[in-house]
Amino acid sequence: MPNDEHREGIGGMINPRRYGIERVAYLLMRLSGLGLLAYFIGHIYETSNILRGQVGWDDFMELISGTEGHIVMSIVIAMCVFHTVNGVRVMLGHGGVGVGKPARPDYPYDPASQNYRHKIGIYSAIVLAAVAMMYGLAVMFGE
Amino acid sequence: MRESTIMKIHYGTALAAVALVAVHILMRLTMGYAESLEYENVLANYKFVPYAIMLELILVLLAVHGFNGLRVILLELKQGRLYEKAVSYGCLVAMIGLIAYGSRTIIMTNMGMV
Numbered sequence: 001m002p003n004d005e006h007r008e009g010i011g012g013m014i015n016p017r018r019y020g021i022e023r024v025a026y027l028l029m030r031l032s033g034l035g036l037l038a039y040f041i042g043h044i045y046e047t048s049n050i051l052r053g054q055v056g057w058d059d060f061m062e063l064i065s066g067t068e069g070h071i072v073m074s075i076v077i078a079m080c081v082f083h084t085v086n087g088v089r090v091m092l093g094h095g096g097v098g099v100g101k102p103a104r105p106d107y108p109y110d111p112a113s114q115n116y117r118h119k120i121g122i123y124s125a126i127v128l129a130a131v132a133m134m135y136g137l138a139v140m141f142g143e
Numbered sequence: 144m145r146e147s148t149i150m151k152i153h154y155g156t157a158l159a160a161v162a163l164v165a166v167h168i169l170m171r172l173t174m175g176y177a178e179s180l181e182y183e184n185v186l187a188n189y190k191f192v193p194y195a196i197m198l199e200l201i202l203v204l205l206a207v208h209g210f211n212g213l214r215v216i217l218l219e220l221k222q223g224r225l226y227e228k229a230v231s232y233g234c235l236v237a238m239i240g241l242i243a244y245g246s247r248t249i250i251m252t253n254m255g256m257v
Contacts, residue, residue: 010220030216037209044202044241048248050189051257054182061180084161091154139176 025122029086039076039137068130070140078133085125089118149211156208163201170194189252191236204244 008015048082049060063069093099093113100112121129170188171179178184188194214234218227251257 033209033212034216037213040205040209041241042232044245044248049253050182050185053249053257057182057185065177065180081166083159086191087157091157094150094154 007124020114021119021122023113024127027088028082028126029090032083036076036078036083039079070137073140074133074136077136078129082125085128087121089121091124092121093118153208153211153215156204156211160201160204160208163197163204166197167201186252186257187250190255192253195249195253198249199246202249203242206238206242206245210241211236 014027016027046060046064049056098115100115100118103112173179174184189198211234215232217230217234
């Protein structure tokens, strides 16, 4: 049997039911990254409309300034904040910050790096993303 | 290039982009959100050279970070010599294309070619 048949592929990668909140953070980090890249490409195209002059710019602004546009933007804000805060946590972890000290592996073999400090980091990223999303909605719909 | 070097670039571009994007967003809040997006105000932003330079820096930083992130995700999904080369060069070409397209907008608007 070829080795390829043992791989879970995308299904294994996105399965959030194993490994706790760390796996959820792993999944959200990738989803938010892909979402932000898609938004970034769209934003570059959107801003190029300024080369069409005032009429072209106003037409495009009208298209994205509706309720749907504001909702999409609020999701982008949430993805941006989560990706940033969780990214800082990951960077610190890669640098050895908050991952615990090396110790003899004893039963039940809890990974030292998956400790409360990093769990707090992940939950903080989710809460801050939600707060930023609410603030963004208040600013955009408050106009 | 070694993967460890690429990851250092990935983290460096992320930290620099966070600082510059914060300034970019704060510029939207110096006046009302809708007012800041009016044609004259956006045009004035582009014609202010330090701001145009900052936009160009954000463009380069985010394009490098974004497409390297996409490359990392695609390499996690599947491996193989040909596949890895195709993904790496594909992301590089897309990154250069996006930077070129965005730079065109910044340069043409800054020089008044609108």
